[in-house]
Amino acid sequence: MTTAVPTPRVRSLADRARRCGPWLAVAPFLIVMVIGLVLPVLALAAGAFEGDAIKSSFSSGYRTAFWGSVKLSVVCAVLGAVAGVLVARAVLSGGALLRRLVLTASGVLANFGGVPLAFMFIATIGNAGIVTSLLHDWTGFDLGDSPFSLYQFGGLAVVYLYFLVPLMVIVIAPALDGVRAEWSEAAQNLGATRAQYWRHVGGPLLAPPIAAGALLLFCGSLSAFATAQAMVGGTVPLVTLQIANALSGNVSPDNAGVGAALAIEMIILVAVVMAAYWTIERRTARWLR
Amino acid sequence: MTRNIVRRGTVAVVLSVAVVAAAAGCGSSQKAADAQNNSGGAASATSAQDLGGLDALVAAAKAEGQLNVIALPRDWANYGEIIDTFSKKYGIKVNSDNPDGSSQDEINAVKSLKGQDRAPDVLDLGGAFALSGAKDGLFAPYKVLTWADIPDNQKDASGAWYHDYGGYISIGCDAKKIAVCPQTFAELKKPEYKGKVALNGDPTKAGAAFAGVFAAALASGGGFTNIQPGIDYFAALKKSGNFIPVESTPATIEKGETPISIDWDYLNAGYTKELSAKGIDWKVAVPSDGVYGNFYCQAISKTAPHPAAARLWQEFLFSDEGQNLWLKGAARPVRLPKMTTSGTADATLLAALPKVDTTDAQLPSPDQVDAAKKVLTDGWTKALTG
Numbered sequence: 045m046t047t048a049v050p051t052p053r054v055r056s057l058a059d060r061a062r063r064c065g066p067w068l069a070v071a072p073f074l075i076v077m078v079i080g081l082v083l084p085v086l087a088l089a090a091g092a093f094e095g096d097a098i099k100s101s102f103s104s105g106y107r108t109a110f111w112g113s114v115k116l117s118v119v120c121a122v123l124g125a126v127a128g129v130l131v132a133r134a135v136l137s138g139g140a141l142l143r144r145l146v147l148t149a150s151g152v153l154a155n156f157g158g159v160p161l162a163f164m165f166i167a168t169i170g171n172a173g174i175v176t177s178l179l180h181d182w183t184g185f186d187l188g189d190s191p192f193s194l195y196q197f198g199g200l201a202v203v204y205l206y207f208l209v210p211l212m213v214i215v216i217a218p219a220l221d222g223v224r225a226e227w228s229e230a231a232q233n234l235g236a237t238r239a240q241y242w243r244h245v246g247g248p249l250l251a252p253p254i255a256a257g258a259l260l261l262f263c264g265s266l267s268a269f270a271t272a273q274a275m276v277g278g279t280v281p282l283v284t285l286q287i288a289n290a291l292s293g294n295v296s297p298d299n300a301g302v303g304a305a306l307a308i309e310m311i312i313l314v315a316v317v318m319a320a321y322w323t324i325e326r327r328t329a330r331w332l333r
Numbered sequence: 334m335t336r337n338i339v340r341r342g343t344v345a346v347v348l349s350v351a352v353v354a355a356a357a358g359c360g361s362s363q364k365a366a367d368a369q370n371n372s373g374g375a376a377s378a379t380s381a382q383d384l385g386g387l388d389a390l391v392a393a394a395k396a397e398g399q400l401n402v403i404a405l406p407r408d409w410a411n412y413g414e415i416i417d418t419f420s421k422k423y424g425i426k427v428n429s430d431n432p433d434g435s436s437q438d439e440i441n442a443v444k445s446l447k448g449q450d451r452a453p454d455v456l457d458l459g460g461a462f463a464l465s466g467a468k469d470g471l472f473a474p475y476k477v478l479t480w481a482d483i484p485d486n487q488k489d490a491s492g493a494w495y496h497d498y499g500g501y502i503s504i505g506c507d508a509k510k511i512a513v514c515p516q517t518f519a520e521l522k523k524p525e526y527k528g529k530v531a532l533n534g535d536p537t538k539a540g541a542a543f544a545g546v547f548a549a550a551l552a553s554g555g556g557f558t559n560i561q562p563g564i565d566y567f568a569a570l571k572k573s574g575n576f577i578p579v580e581s582t583p584a585t586i587e588k589g590e591t592p593i594s595i596d597w598d599y600l601n602a603g604y605t606k607e608l609s610a611k612g613i614d615w616k617v618a619v620p621s622d623g624v625y626g627n628f629y630c631q632a633i634s635k636t637a638p639h640p641a642a643a644r645l646w647q648e649f650l651f652s653d654e655g656q657n658l659w660l661k662g663a664a665r666p667v668r669l670p671k672m673t674t675s676g677t678a679d680a681t682l683l684a685a686l687p688k689v690d691t692t693d694a695q696l697p698s699p700d701q702v703d704a705a706k707k708v709l710t711d712g713w714t715k716a717l718t719g
Contacts, residue, residue: 103711105714108715166588188574273580274580275578275580277532278537280718281715289537
């Protein structure tokens with residue numbers, strides 16, 4: 045093997061290697077995928093179809109939780125996408141420093157979550173939060189008496205948006221960058237108004253990436269869990285909380301089947317959303333290179 | 334070029350083999366099996382006598398040298414000191430896994446780590462999990478030397494599980510932030526407590542919070558067979574704005590977000606100690622209108638990698654020393670009534686326990702608890718949403 049003279053045998057081996065090469069190279073990845081994703085999903089499915097887990101996972105309490113999760117995710121996705129696009133557009137039209145600052149900060153904030161995030165909001169705008177008490181001292185306005193409460197649906201949405209908006213900024217910035225100034229100039233030269241440009245050129249171009257970003261936010265808030273657990277417990281119905289209760293609760297034993305069934309149903313929901321995301325993503329890729 | 338491709342292929346194969354090996358060989362079961370063999374039948378011993386007395390058990394446990402415990406927070410019922418004392422006394426290293434885990438996590442660990450040397454040896458479980466675990470044959474029956482002191486309704490006749498320590502639902506209160514600390518569930522409804530009352534978690538998940546709802550039921554016309562008034566109680570408390578669904582922790586108490594927290598009395602009493610260093614005066618009262626007590630259960634895993642140490646741990650916990658250590662954590666150990674009569678309970682610690690306004694608090698039966706859980710799981714989120 046140290047000589048460079050190719051004997052027929054080596055050549056055939058090399059040929060085989062060349063054919064198998066790509067497969068061998070991704071083998072570690074595939075194995076990890078099988079161990080880390082495929083097998084657990086199969087195990088979940090097996091658990092879900094044991095007994096009448098699927099049936100009980102459709103009982104009214106769990107249905108409410110599913111509906112609550114979807115509602116929260118849709119609200120967060122829409123608000124997050126709109127806010128994210130506006131922020132990203134403002135930032136990109138600013139100077140290089142602003143742009144670098146915001147994009148870097150977004151990278152950090154988009155990964156903020158869990159109990160620390162919940163505690164941060166509790167400590168700032170909770171009933172005894174710093175901002176709450178400063179507001180009260182300075183203006184006499186009592187957040188506790190206002191319709192807004194951190195511990196309800198709206199509060200949870202605000203907390204989620206704290207990491208979803210930065211995520212949207214990161215996702216949408218390249219797409220906004222891809223919209224060339226020449227296009228708007230060309231439209232202008234042809235006599236288009238600003239509104240017409242956005243309606244016929246900018247809008248259709250950006251709609252797919254914005255929708256794709258919104259779908260990503262949808263999945264992000266659908267799967268969030270620890271923050272809600274620490275902040276609202278079971279008082280805002282969420283399917284992730286129900287899964288956690290079923291799988292590792294201190295209260296009801298032998299409930300793993302229902303947890304598995306709920307998880308499978310979530311996987312199906314996310315798969316549908318991801319399929320939509322993927323379709324949109326392909327349309328986007330055609331335009332923005 | 335040819336060589337390169339072959340080499341790259343080899344690397345990939347080696348890598349993937351390594352991945353498989355790493356995934357499959359998470360622990361050495363051989364070592365665990367050896368430990369069991371060396372313990373001279375400890376794995377099947379149902380009492381210290383089976384091994385030739387306590388001294389022989391100590392020797393066997395020392396030979397094993399290690400004990401795996403799970404789901405024991407150091408600030409829970411004085412477990413930190415209990416673990417340290419046991420470890421120092423017998424020279425046995427205690428490996429504490431997943432201290433904040435739940436009962437279900439413990440059962441999962443027994444099943445999934447079976448045969449590995451890091452599997453849990455001993456368990457501290459909620460009643461329902463002890464019963465279902467015993468039914469599934471996960472526990473090794475064992476009777477400690479002080480077995481006779483444990484009342485019959487607080488242990489499994491064969492020794493698969495036994496109550497270890499318990500307490501009552503209490504109302505903890507930051508006396509510096511709250512002018513008048515509430516003493517009863519009825520008082521918690523007052524407007525002055527708006528936005529201040531919390532539970533230790535979600536009652537459909539956390540045992541202590543579940544007990545809080547049960548206690549509220551007792552206070553509002555419900556009973557062991559009827560938890561619904563407790564759910565209604567918290568729904569009304571949420572509506573009036575008094576109840577906030579934040580999971581109360583020492584951090585939220587310190588921050589002032591949960592100045593009133595419904596929790597086991599031994600946990601609240603533990604917070605008193607922990608928070609006094611930070612200048613917080615945390616008062617604990619067992620509400621006279623909702624006296625609800627319950628116990629946790631000890632059990633030895635049938636597949637314990639350190640069977641002798643596991644049994645010695647139980648002997649230690651149920652000795653006067655172990656029981657007094659729990660008492661020091663403001664928990665009420667199962668032998669407390671006997672030890673109070675015989676004078677072996679530490680009088681200072683006994684006097685420091687939160688006062689309970691009844692001499693004869695009943696325990697709910699496992700069936701009653703199960704039925705209540707079903708009602709709670711179905712009704713809690715629905716009643717509290719809004």
